[in-house]
């Protein structure tokens with residue numbers, strides 16, 4: 001443990017020095033973080049604690065889609081679809097540095113139904129039992145309906161329906177058994193973790209001393225109306241008081257309530273996995289689109305270009321949040337099977353996997369409803385049995401985080417007897433402020449900020465951090481060589497992140513402050529180079545560096561099935 005006794009992390013020290021706030025948020029996934037930002041903007045004194053790293057739960061396991069949720073139409077969840085598309089359209093404007101339009105194509109194998117049909121089960125309203133097959137006619141109806149929710153006054157293009165010949169001319173590697181393709185627009189989120197950090201940073205800036213957030217601090221118990229917080233790096237407990245407690249622990253909401261002293265059964269999460277493939281042929285076959293395919297038994301696969309790799313997911317399996325989750329061989333076989341249906345001539349095997357990840361969706365408790373049909377909508381439940389009102393969040397996707405935070409903040413404001421003073425609807429997020437959207441504006445931005453630096457380097461910082469790249473540029477020395485083992489990154493850049501973004505462990509840097517792990521090829525040598533780059537900033541001695549390197553190697557092996565001792569290959573068997 002590199003935090004020596006008595007040398008508190010500054011953000012933990014700020015909580016301990018003044019152990020009270022109007023609101024305590026327990027859980028630093030996107031929904032807790034967004035609520036923290038919203039309350040800070042209203043001038044509420046708010047504190048947030050996250051037991052691991054920020055955004056290390058469900059929020060780091062998503063399919064990276066900001067989507068209207070066309071599939072939710074089949075469950076009759078019109079409110080959710082409407083809210084999701086409105087939020088998607090807002091995020092395209094408020095976070096253009098990380099959220100971009102995503103052309104999505106559904107291959108359709110039958111007009112009405114058939115062996116490989118059923119890309120959609122639209123218009124099934126009962127939402128229970130086994131998924132049914134649906135062919136082109138119903139998909140068409142669903143997309144017409146989706147267009148009416150989704151088009152944002154014409155900013156988002158209408159869907160297109162193409163016959164076999166035209167479809168294959170656009171996507172020649174696709175299974176020539178298709179009859180049609182349907183193409184519509186949603187949005188992708190390139191860097192979910194960085195987007196969440198931007199939201200957190202905005203909250204901290206807005207609130208100053210009245211908006212405090214610390215990672216590696218858990219909500220561990222409650223006594224006499226005081227919450228016991230535990231610094232997970234030292235094991236030390238301290239009391240914290242708040243007028244309102246928000247439980248935004250995602251899939252762990254019941255477990256947190258239990259620790260606070262109340263037994264609840266709100267959650268019924270399902271597990272989903274993804275693999276990241278380094279596969280140029282498959283990447284080219286997607287033609288930059290998400291391919292969204294649903295098998296006749298209702299199973300879905302997304303094939304999706306991201307950061308020069310191909311993201312393939314996902315599954316939907318009931319899961320116990322008290323246990324760790326990992327992508328299994330069955331899931332990998334399932335992905336490859338469905339990729340094989342869509343692109344039969346392209347060979348995909350385990351040697352192409354450079355990263356894998358799994359997470360649990362924070363879904364509401366469900367009895368006999370099939371996992372794919374469980375509502376993706378959210379609700380807020382208040383409990384008054386613990387001496388302080390505790391609001392538990394049940395559910396909540398990435399896409400709707402702003403609207404959800406607004407609801408949760410409004411409920412909290414009502415309990416505090418306060419009014420909303422600031423709307424987040426059109427508020428630009430972090431490095432999305434002043435983000436140059438057009439190619440020309442982008443060129444101008446790079447020239448203006450290059451200040452003698454290589455334009456390529458400035459551009460890559462703009463891609464990574466949006467206009468917050470300015471903060472990094474100011475911190476970089478004139479001579480800023482890239483690290484031999486981590487091309488594209490310099491020691492000064494990584495060190496800046498370590499200083500300014502509450503990095504506690506090496507994996508915080510490799511998995512969540514950067515995409516280094518995601519794109520693959522992580523070897524022990526590269527991990528060691530990263531540790532060396534941030535060691536001074538974090539005061540790590542040799543022994544600490546070694547233990548951090550070992551921790552990262554074990555985490556990649558156990559949670560992501562990547563063997564960094566063998567060139568970052570996927571562990572088979």
Ligand SMILES: Cc1cc2nc3c(=O)[nH]c(=O)nc-3n(C[C@H](O)[C@H](O)[C@H](O)COP(=O)(O)OP(=O)(O)OC[C@H]3O[C@@H](n4cnc5c(N)ncnc54)[C@H](O)[C@@H]3O)c2cc1C
Nearest residue numbers: 027029030031051057058059062063065219250272398399
């Ligand atoms: C496989 C998969 C694919 C998905 N794809 C998409 C998608 O494409 N688009 C989309 O919109 N949504 C998607 N989602 C859903 C979305 O990712 C989640 O619903 C969302 O991220 C939930 O955020 P959250 O903040 O509520 O929960 P979480 O991100 O899980 O955050 C809860 C946090 O609470 C912390 N915590 C738990 N207990 C305590 C405690 N006692 N003290 C302090 N902290 C605690 C946890 O460490 C965790 O970080 C997907 C989810 C999964 C799993």
